[in-house]
Amino acid sequence: ERKAALAASSGPGATSDGHKVPLLANVGGPADVPAAVEAGAEGVGLFRTEFLFLDDSKKAPSEEKQIESYRKVLEAFPEGRVVVRVLDAGADKPLDFLTPGDEPNPALGVRGLRSLLDHPDVLRTQLTALAKAAEGLPVYLEVMAPMVADRIDAKAFADACREAGLKAKFGAMVEIPSAALRARSILQEVEFLSLGTNDLAQYAFAADRQVGAVSRLQDPWQPALLDLIAMSADAAKAEGKSCGVCGEAASDPLLACVLTGLGVTSLSMGAASIPYVRATLAKYTLAQCERAAAAARAADSAEEARVAAQAVLSGE
Ligand code: PEP
Ligand code: MG
Numbered sequence: 001e002r003k004a005a006l007a008a009s010s011g012p013g014a015t016s017d018g019h020k021v022p023l024l025a026n027v028g029g030p031a032d033v034p035a036a037v038e039a040g041a042e043g044v045g046l047f048r049t050e051f052l053f054l055d056d057s058k059k060a061p062s063e064e065k066q067i068e069s070y071r072k073v074l075e076a077f078p079e080g081r082v083v084v085r086v087l088d089a090g091a092d093k094p095l096d097f098l099t100p101g102d103e104p105n106p107a108l109g110v111r112g113l114r115s116l117l118d119h120p121d122v123l124r125t126q127l128t129a130l131a132k133a134a135e136g137l138p139v140y141l142e143v144m145a146p147m148v149a150d151r152i153d154a155k156a157f158a159d160a161c162r163e164a165g166l167k168a169k170f171g172a173m174v175e176i177p178s179a180a181l182r183a184r185s186i187l188q189e190v191e192f193l194s195l196g197t198n199d200l201a202q203y204a205f206a207a208d209r210q211v212g213a214v215s216r217l218q219d220p221w222q223p224a225l226l227d228l229i230a231m232s233a234d235a236a237k238a239e240g241k242s243c244g245v246c247g248e249a250a251s252d253p254l255l256a257c258v259l260t261g262l263g264v265t266s267l268s269m270g271a272a273s274i275p276y277v278r279a280t281l282a283k284y285t286l287a288q289c290e291r292a293a294a295a296a297r298a299a300d301s302a303e304e305a306r307v308a309a310q311a312v313l314s315g316e
Contacts, residue, residue, distance in 0.1 A: 016282055091111040113148055117153075150186070193235075197248060
């Protein structure tokens with residue numbers, strides 16, 4: 001039955017009653033593009049550009065090298081959306097030329113957008129390379145910043161994008177609880193939100209994502225995480241803007257239905273998960289997804305949330 005469902009799975013992501021939820025791919029560079037195209041991704045929801053920077057931790061790749069890599073990804077999705085995340089260095093991805101080596105708590109230190117605002121030349125080169133890479137291509141380029149904490153961060157990023165002459169939508173990742181709590185304020189500066197649920201869980205639960213002993217708290221079904229997601233999606237809806245998910249949460253087919261019910265507008269995941277998420281989403285109406293989301297949020301633990309959502313969707 002599962003095989004048949006997957007074989008029938010193609011086309012754009014949608015609920016059984018036609019509510020569209022674009023299914024996008026997470027990629028680390030051009031090498032990941034064929035699998036994304038093969039899986040029928042409607043675009044890229046998270047292009048993790050740091051892989052290009054990890055080749056040499058002493059200096060940033062040249063503008064030319066960046067243009068070449070970005071263009072290969074942008075070319076693969078004519079008429080599609082490609083959401084590029086600017087460099088997310090620091091914490092679990094340190095770079096010698098950007099990351100202070102003496103931080104007591106690197107995950108709480110200068111990482112993500114913070115390190116780019118401390119090195120405006122690196123951000124400028126990346127944004128200029130993106131602008132040049134997109135020139136003449138029929139792609140909808142969107143650019144987002146990791147680790148946005150508040151409106152000041154969002155404005156600094158939007159200003160840098162405008163200064164670089166980037167013709168793209170600018171967005172903020174919601175990875176820090178403060179950003180979810182004040183999402184409407186952040187949306188005064190940017191045009192979309194993208195939930196990085198891996199970091200959002202890490203920071204909401206004070207549970208290091210690299211420490212196995214606290215993995216219970218990293219479970220994306222945690223009702224508190226669902227609350228933060230709902231808060232962000234509600235804020236985006238109120239502002240008439242979009243709010244996607246690009247963390248691991250989007251790759252769990254059942255949770256993808258719950259996220260849809262919470263009001264998330266697109267789901268981005270590793271290419272291998274796309275057919276499963278597409279097939280599961282196509283089985284339920286938006287109203288069912290909304291009921292599953294409400295049941296999950298009413299639970300007191302990740303496990304109860306999972307069971308409650310499953311019960312609603314299987315009609316128990
Ligand atoms: C996230 O934090 O959920 C995310 C998508 O970014 P990364 O996993 O690259 O930190
Ligand atoms: Mg992250």
